[in-house]
Amino acid sequence: MEKIIDESKQGKSLVLEPKNGNTRKLFIESYGCSMNFSDSEIVASILLKEGYNTTQTLEEADLVLVNTCSIRDKAEQTVRKRLEKYNAVKRINPKMKVGVLGCMAERLKSKFLEEEKIVDLVVGPDAYKDLPNLLAEVDEGRDAINVILSKDETYGDISPVRLNSNGVSAFVSITRGCDNMCTFCVVPFTRGRERSRDPQSILEEIKDLWDRGFKEITLLGQNVDSYLWYGGGLKKDFDKASDIQKATAVNFANLLDLCAKAYPKMRIRFSTSNPQDLTLDVIETMAKHKNICDHIHLPVQSGSNRILKEMNRLHTREEYFELIDNIRRILPDCAISQDMIAGFPTETEEDHQDTLSLMEYVKYNFGYMFTYSERPGTLAERKMEDDVPEEIKKRRLDEIVQLQRQHSEFRTKAFLNTTVEVLIERESKKSDQEWSGRTSQNVVAVFPKEDYKIGDLVNVKITDCTSATLIGEAIGYAMND
Numbered sequence: 001m002e003k004i005i006d007e008s009k010q011g012k013s014l015v016l017e018p019k020n021g022n023t024r025k026l027f028i029e030s031y032g033c034s035m036n037f038s039d040s041e042i043v044a045s046i047l048l049k050e051g052y053n054t055t056q057t058l059e060e061a062d063l064v065l066v067n068t069c070s071i072r073d074k075a076e077q078t079v080r081k082r083l084e085k086y087n088a089v090k091r092i093n094p095k096m097k098v099g100v101l102g103c104m105a106e107r108l109k110s111k112f113l114e115e116e117k118i119v120d121l122v123v124g125p126d127a128y129k130d131l132p133n134l135l136a137e138v139d140e141g142r143d144a145i146n147v148i149l150s151k152d153e154t155y156g157d158i159s160p161v162r163l164n165s166n167g168v169s170a171f172v173s174i175t176r177g178c179d180n181m182c183t184f185c186v187v188p189f190t191r192g193r194e195r196s197r198d199p200q201s202i203l204e205e206i207k208d209l210w211d212r213g214f215k216e217i218t219l220l221g222q223n224v225d226s227y228l229w230y231g232g233g234l235k236k237d238f239d240k241a242s243d244i245q246k247a248t249a250v251n252f253a254n255l256l257d258l259c260a261k262a263y264p265k266m267r268i269r270f271s272t273s274n275p276q277d278l279t280l281d282v283i284e285t286m287a288k289h290k291n292i293c294d295h296i297h298l299p300v301q302s303g304s305n306r307i308l309k310e311m312n313r314l315h316t317r318e319e320y321f322e323l324i325d326n327i328r329r330i331l332p333d334c335a336i337s338q339d340m341i342a343g344f345p346t347e348t349e350e351d352h353q354d355t356l357s358l359m360e361y362v363k364y365n366f367g368y369m370f371t372y373s374e375r376p377g378t379l380a381e382r383k384m385e386d387d388v389p390e391e392i393k394k395r396r397l398d399e400i401v402q403l404q405r406q407h408s409e410f411r412t413k414a415f416l417n418t419t420v421e422v423l424i425e426r427e428s429k430k431s432d433q434e435w436s437g438r439t440s441q442n443v444v445a446v447f448p449k450e451d452y453k454i455g456d457l458v459n460v461k462i463t464d465c466t467s468a469t470l471i472g473e474a475i476g477y478a479m480n481d
Contacts, residue, residue: 026052027061031079032069034271036102038171038220040067041160043101043128050132058089063097063135068104074373076104083118097138099123103190105147107377113143125176125191126150129158149177149192151234156201168425168455169267170214172205173197174255175221179236180274182301183312183379184341184372187222194235196227199250203262215455216267216423219259224270225277227252253281260289267423267457269293269442275300275323276314283330294331295365295442298323299339303358304351307344312379317358324362335411335441338367340400343393345372345384352396356403363407365441366468371397409467412443420445420470421478422460424452445470 026047030040043065044054055061064086069075083098090096099121100112109122120138123131124147134144154176162170177192178185206217221227230241230249238249250258259268268289273296286292302308305317315323327334340355371393374386420439428434428446436446437458446469447460457478464471 022048022051022053024052024062025055025060026063026065027055027058028065028067029082030067031075032067032103034171034218034220035173035222036067036069038160038173039102039125039128040065041162041171042155042158043067043131045158045160046128046131050135058086059093061096063099064089065099065101068100068102079104083112087118097121097135099134099138101125101128103186107186107190109145109147113145121145122147124149126153128155129153151193152195152232154195154197156197160205166425166454167213168423169216169218170209171220172202172209172217173220174202174224175227178222179226180223180276180314181312181379183310183384184301184344184375186375186378189377191222194223194226195233196229196235198232199229199255199258202255203258206259206263206266210263210266213455214266215457216269217259219255219268219270221272223272223274223277225252225273225279225282227255229255251281252277253279253285256282256285256292257289260285260292264289264291267291267293267440269295271297273298275320278323280326280330283327286334287330293440293442294334295337295440296327296334297337297339300358301339301341302344302347302351303355304347305354307347307351307354310346310384311341311344317354320358321361333441335365335443336362337442338362338364338369338404340367340369341372342369342397342400343372343388345380345387347372347388347396352399356399359400359403359407363410364404365411365443366408367404369397369400369404405467412465412467412470415439415443415462415470416465417462419459419461419475420472422447422458422474424454424456424458426454439470443470444468445472447472447474450474 028040028044030036052063066079066082068079086098090098097120100119101123102125105122105124112119112122121134121144123134126149127146130146134146137144175194175196177194178187179194181188209217226235228235228238228249228251230238230245268291275298300320301311301313303317308316327336374381422437422439422445424435424437426436428436433449434446435449435452436444438444445460452458452474458474459476459478460472461475462470462472
């Protein structure tokens, strides 16, 4: 799995409009990737019908849920600290129930429930529809658990509520699970095999968002490019599909085209891509539609062919370069971002230099960079020794981060004295006199408010920048035809 992280929302409790008649209160926090935030919206939707309104006040909650991440050890430690906090409150408010959702729930089910006794229920990513039954078990005084992984659950029939929404941009989940058995990644074990959602239900969800005034969606999946709808079922079983199913199958390029044509004024993003699955027809579809944003998050993890093979990444350095060249040729204005791991087992100084040279070739706009963190249950944990000393990992990560800062500044400066389209999302963090929004390339831009409002698509002349933010002034509304 690649990290589709929204750092701005980490750990925030999520709140929606209360439903009249509901008497119980739900406090829900999310950590990790954007998929977890999307899942929390599904959970809140299910529980809204069960009599729960959301609250931002932990102390008044009847039910506290934390949606967890297992991608790095730091994420797990953060969740453990939150669980300690919940239980301190629970001692004052004994009727409160505490539950763990998501990837960490699946991995540490018995530890949480039986050994440490710090939660009342544990619910895996495919079992959210079972929450009403599990809560009934808890009400009867029993611990409740469901971490069964599904072959067909996509939650396509549930309309997610939008939690803490800015009313402008929203996630639309299109796939669940992952078939790419990268040796460092726990996701295939915590989220199961890859399956795609009915395109019709995706289009209906986008219509609902458009009708409610949203202006931008992000099509979301652990690996969106491998989206494949042939009537339901796992992607790996596609070869067993009938001739008619194969002839009428919808791949990711088809889905992008459908969405862009159906809602030509809705901005469309997607995340996350995988180099081996990002095909030319996807890039060509992006070029065909103005409303598909010019940004591809394209994790590479390492620049060394030897390490890529150890990671079970099913592409080489040279194939990655060819893909980058095709993106630059077909979409010259496209921003590209990365995920990078420093200090994977057996990584040598030569391997590290290969990563730096790959970065020099691509000059990414931005990225997510981490030291290797051994995850229990992964192939790397079972078969490889975590043999790169911590100080070397940190030094290599620092070199990667410093190089990325240079490249981010280089890419951001390229916007100086140009005019860009910016979708206004919120007030600037630094000034209540300025709006903040993002360009098609996913770069933040700030500019004086004037008479514009949140949700407007505005042409902004860029006059200055930092390494990560564009600064300018609005020169009129953008025509999004």
